[in-house]
Amino acid sequence: MENYTSSDSDSDSGNKTLDLSYLMLDTEVINEHLICTNSPENIETMLLHQNRLSIIPFTIVRFVNLTTLDVSNCGLNQLPDFLGDLPITCLVAKNNNLTNDYLLKSFENLPGLRELNLSGNRLTEFPEQVLDLMELKYLYLGGNSISEITKDVWKLQRLQVLSMGGNRLAEVPSTLGRCTSLQALVLCDNILESLPSSIANLKNLKSLFLHKNRLRTLPTEIITLKCLTELSLRDNPLVVRFVSDMTHDPPSLLELAARVVKSNDIAYDGENIPRNLIEYLNSGHRCVNVNCQGIFFDNRVEHVKFVDFCGKYRLPLLQYLCSSKCIGPRDGEEEMVSGAMIRKVLLG
Template sequence: MISFKVPILRCQDMACHSNDLRALTNFGNCLTSGIDGWNFSTSTCCTWAGVTCDNSTTSSNRVIGLELGKKKISGVLCESLEDLDQLRMLNLSQNFLHGIVPPKLFQLQNLEVLDLNSNDFVGSLPGGIYLPSIKYFDISFNSFNGSVDPTFCKTSPHLQVLDLAGNHFSGEVSTSFGRCSSLQHLFLNDNMLSGSFPYGLLQLQYLQVLHLQDNHFSGALNDGIANLSNLVELDISNNMFSGNLPDVFERLRKLKFFSSNSNKFNGHLPNSLVNSPTLENLNLRNNTMDGPININCSAMIHLAFLDVGTNNFQGPIPESISSCQNLSVLNLSRNKLGGEVPYKFKNLEADIPLTLKYQPCKHISSSWNSTTMQKFDYSGPHSQFSG
């Protein structure tokens, strides 16, 4: 978890700076809803709900934080917010704001945290974004559109979290991402992005979480993902990637979650993948992969979720899966498996809470009964980031 906090150095009895008071008053007047705890008849705006000040001057306090998430605020953003030139944290997330974000809001030089997620902002990202202090940038789940070209990465050396998910961004992903040298969490999911696996991302050596799911990416998965040695989560599901999965997972020594479901991958399971000692969640459902399901439970000691359903895997159901001691979800359905369900699978019910999603067909039989054999629908984990 990455946490960003603005230090609170309040002096409640002092008036806030006249420029900041004017900016907040104009901001409030632009809204179509009031803000509980704001009193425009006083000059002590540092006492208003969600406002954080410091004592940077001897006569008045400067506003450094504005945290108004989940306040049911509606309306548009006035340009007056850009006059809060000492602002370090701006959180307007999960409200009912709409319209275009004033371009100069993306030029606050002291801003470390910008969170506008879950509103209805529109338009493209403006050119000339200059946020040299930014660490956390979240504009997810709005209606932004246009291309994704974070040229501001060059002037934002401290950026650790960039969340552009759930918008209408389209086109190919710019190589400019390679300049976000400190980036640890990147969310581009739920857009309309296309092209091959973004080459610029392969330069992000500190990247821990990468979500590209629910886009229109295509082509092979670049062997260069092995360069992302700090990856913990990689989700590329619901795209059009194709070809074989690269056999490079031995170099992803921190990877716990890998989902590539609903693509066009084929070929056998890579040896490095089925021997990964760190993977906890592996989802390969709905591809055209084939060959045996040769999961090595002796190596995959942390594996808890395995979904390889709706592929072309062949051969018998591997008895070795019964030794995956942490396994809690297993989906082998809709493949070309044959033979009997291994007798040792009965131990899974006794030793661990297992749900086996299984659709019987004429060439698979079982000589034992278990309440474990039941229908199970699982939508997959959703990574949450708490800022």
């Protein structure tokens, strides 16, 4: 998911770029090149990827107008704080040996950073420092060992791409729904079992990658994402389970009696029945079948229904019904599509 970029082609880029990539040079040799470079103030882009840099030489601060720095695949162990002395807007440091302890302590000195790529490193936590980057639009953190997304992610109000595939995410914070500028969200190859309903607030979302997770359901609110044109769901239980998955045992006598009380609006209060029964009666759920509107408590039917997604394709969404008799098309509703039809979209 590295095809989203903030870089534009520049006809004069040859005069403004220092390209030392793919030379397998060590730190000392790179340092000599940086010292010997004439007119360092003219360099805006520096490409150092595929070298043997354990650290970034301090002499890089000579390049006072440097806006793009690529130090990918160099074996880096640290991103030094003196990078904050440069006007960098794009920093690519993927596929190195970076850990959370050896990132910049603060990104406050890089207020103009718009793209940050730390994919393929050894991060175990979401780097809180990036929350200082008010202008950040592209954040790539895939291929690490991050177990959670900070709840303060909402502070990145200009963020358009968040790529966190190939981590250890077990959940997504509801606050992510406040990042309303997001256009691409990559959460594939994690251990997610569900998504928050607030995902529906991402009105500008165009691409959502969720393949290779443990998703069994999707929030029904996802069908309101009218801009979404790319959705990947393959290798999730919800895709494998195309047809109804019902678990329905006969309801208990307690539930049957409670259903009668609630369905017939029979009055009850604490003077007539024990408190625990009042709490039980108050815990009832309404069946989603508009032609039923029955009440259920503990006993329910789990049903996967395929919902029309803005006229583009169908999504399997889990709904709870009071009875297996409620399954099937209702007035004005189309039949469920077959597994073969939906598979073409969800497994592609």
